[in-house]
Amino acid sequence: MRALCWEGVGKLAVRDVPEPRIRAEGDIIVRVRASSVCGSDLHLINGYLPAMREGDILGHEFMGEVVETGPGVRRHRVGDRVVVGSVVACGGCWYCRTEQYSLCDNSNPQPVFTEKLWGHAAAGILGYSHAAGGYAGSHAEYIRVPFGDIGAFAVPEGVPDDSVVFASDAMPTGWMAADFCGLTGGEVVAVWGAGGVGQMAARSAQLLGAERVIMIDRFPDRLATAAERIGVETINYAETDVLEALRELTAGRGPDACIEAVGMESHDVGPTYAYDRVKQAARLQTDRPTSVRQAIMACRKGGTVSIVGVYAGLVDKFPLGAAMNKALVLRMGQMHAQRYIPMLLDRLAAGEIEPGYLATHPLSLDEGVHGYELFEKKEDGCLRSVLHP
Amino acid sequence: MTNNGTRWALLGVTAATAVGVGRAVARRRHRHQPQRQDGWYVVRRAVTVDRPRDEVIGFWADRERRDRALAGWATLRQLDERRWRCVARDRAAGETQWQAEITVEEAGTLHWRVEDGPMPQLGRIELAEAPQGRGTEIRAEMRYRSGPLRRLVGLVGGDEPDLALRDALRRAKALVECGQVLDTRDDPSGRSRAQEKRTDRMRETLMTGGRA
Known part of the structure; x- marks a missing residue:
């Protein structure tokens, strides 16, 4: 194949690579119909997330059709149209039993590296390096x-492939980001990063009761799309001082919750950003935490900072003093796909969330390299390239 | 005079640094060394399985489930009411085999002895209830005879008994909790055979040892 x-x-x-085979009773083989690029793939491609090996097959956000099932599979049959959560979860450990699927104890068969790096290994993730x-x-x-x-969920009738593919990762990640904020209604939420995850987080925050959502990015087309499709306010950080703008937009309070949907390769302007680039290039820090710093500084006293952008290792100049003295709640993590996907499929079928517009560039698998170029350089208004093998 | 003073100051700083670094290295080495008793290395490792104690015992008592779970890496043969012989095959360590005799002392307590392995080894396992309804703690204590150099070679080569114990506990946990030990070694890739071989070696490093 x-x-x-x-x-x-x-x-x-x-x-050309060999086709996969059923290896265990619970395995299914899926013929991929749509597979999206994701911002976290860029960290893998560019060598910021470790343990990639030549020949590794990329991609973790996908849907397709079941073509083979192991003898222990009960919920799916050949021919089922399914969307699959990126995170692999065994369903039998304490973390899975308490719906913290991305912390599964048994799904990373190569846990030693992350145990050394993080103290414990998190769940395995499809197409996400040997560390995962x-x-x-x-x-x-x-x-x-x-x-x-x-990990696989039947797709409701009538929902197009290029829409439901985002129920694999971008939607549950965005929902979890908003869920972390503990919204009760009427809050102001700021979201750093107007990519697929950021836009899903903004929509999720609205559905969970946020009165206003403010998105921060540097690409005018992404901000315009978010304003038009979701109805958010926008700040272009290349033109405006973000902290000042957020203070002004909230009459001095700061946002009640700040969602960071950017990750370890975040951009900014000014000398601090140059300093971060140099330190990361010299491997003196593994991640650039620019937008996390801003989120912590911007957040109102006692508010929540929710981090779903991907970080791998160590960061520098982390404003722990601000977080401590403002009594902030910091919540973060890889998404618990299996907890959120069934509910999100219902909302998708009901039209409450419509992520299909994120698939700006549907391409064939053979055009995959071009798809990543468009995505990384944000060319041609590319929000997501979605590959159709 | 100034030169002499500078020399003495440099000497003092160097000596203090050397003593400090030496002590830190010695402390770290001491912290990471297994305990030694009467010429045996003694290690204690434990893992928490999210199942009640009876269910953990029941898993190993259910022959069909157990044999299905162990297929491919170990066989268990009952010798008499209390004694079992285990033959394990370790794909990660070049298909090496070892045999152990396991004796069940009482429900939830057993000990084992490796008879034909490269170094004498014996151990004991006890099951204890984990707090807050978190299941069962499998607590293992293992003794093996080895020397510091042999141990170092084993750690580098990935076939040291302590690493094997940690692997075994992790596998036991996975088998009881989800019925299988995951393995991605045969997943498709765009690698040549030589690249795949190198990648398998890296996989073995990432699969061996770690936390129990």
Whole structure:
């Protein structure tokens, strides 16, 4: 079969690779119908998340059709149209039992690296480096999904592939970001990053009761899309001082909750950003925490900072004093896909969330390398390239 | 005079640094060394399984489930009412095999002895109830005879008994909780055979040892 493989830092290629096989009773094989690029793939491609190996198949946000099931699979049959959560979860450990699926104890078969880096290993993730288990990814014609009964969900009739594909990752990540904020109604929420996850977080915050959502980015087309599609207020940080603008927009209070949906390669303007670039290039810090710093400084006293942008290791100049003295609540994590996907599919079918507009560039698998170029350089108004093997 | 003073100051700083670094290294080494008793290395490792004690015992007593779970890496044969023989195959350590005799002392307590392994080894496992309804703690204590150099070679090569114990506990937890030990070694990739071999070696490093 054909698959989009990582060939070294900054290098991708479409290759012929063997087809996956059922390896365990709970496995299913899915013929991929739509597989989206994701901002966190860029960290892998550019060598910021470690433990990638030449030949690894990328892709973790996808949907498709079940073509084979292991003998232990009960919920799915051949021919089912399914969307699959990016996070692999066993369904049997304490974390899965308490719906904290991205912390699954048993789904990362190669846990030693992250145990050393983080103290404990988190769950495995499909197509997400050997630190996350070494699973083959979804930018391929077929993919093996372990624990198919836990990780795959039947897609409601009538919801298009290029819409439901985002129920795999961007929607649950965005929902979890808003869920972390503990919204009770009437809050002002600021969201850093107007990509797919940021826009889903903004919509989720609205559905959970936020009165106003303010999005921060530097790309006018992304901000315009968010304003038009979701009805948010926007700040372009390349033109405006974000902290001052947020103070003004909230009459001095600061946002009640700040969602960071950018991650370890965040951008900014000014000398601090240059300093972060140099430190990251010299590997003196692994991640650039620019937008986390801003979120902490901007957040109102006693508010919540919710981090769903991906970070891997160490950051510098983290304003812990501000977080401590303002009594902020910091919440963060990889999304618990299996907890949120069923509810999100219902909302998708009911039209409450419509993420299909994120798929600005539907492409064939063979155009995958171009798809990532468009996505990384934000060319041609690209929000997401979605590959159709 | 100034030169002499500078020399003495440099010497003092160097000596203080050397003593400080030496002590820090020694302390770290001491913290990471297993305990030694009468020529044995003694290690204690534990893992928490999210199942009640009876269910953990029941899993290993259910022959069909157990054999299905162990297929591919170990076989268990009952010798008499209390004694079992375990033959394990370790794919990560180049398909090596080892045999152990396991004796059940009482429900939830057993000990084992490796007879034909590269170094004498014996151990004991006890099951204890975890707090807050978090299931069962599997607590293992293992003794093995080895020397510092042999232990170092084993740690580097990935076939040291302490690493194997941690692997075994993690596998036992996974088998009881979800019925399988995941493995991505045969997932598709765009690698050549030589690249795949190198990647498998890296996988083995990432699969071996770590927290129990």
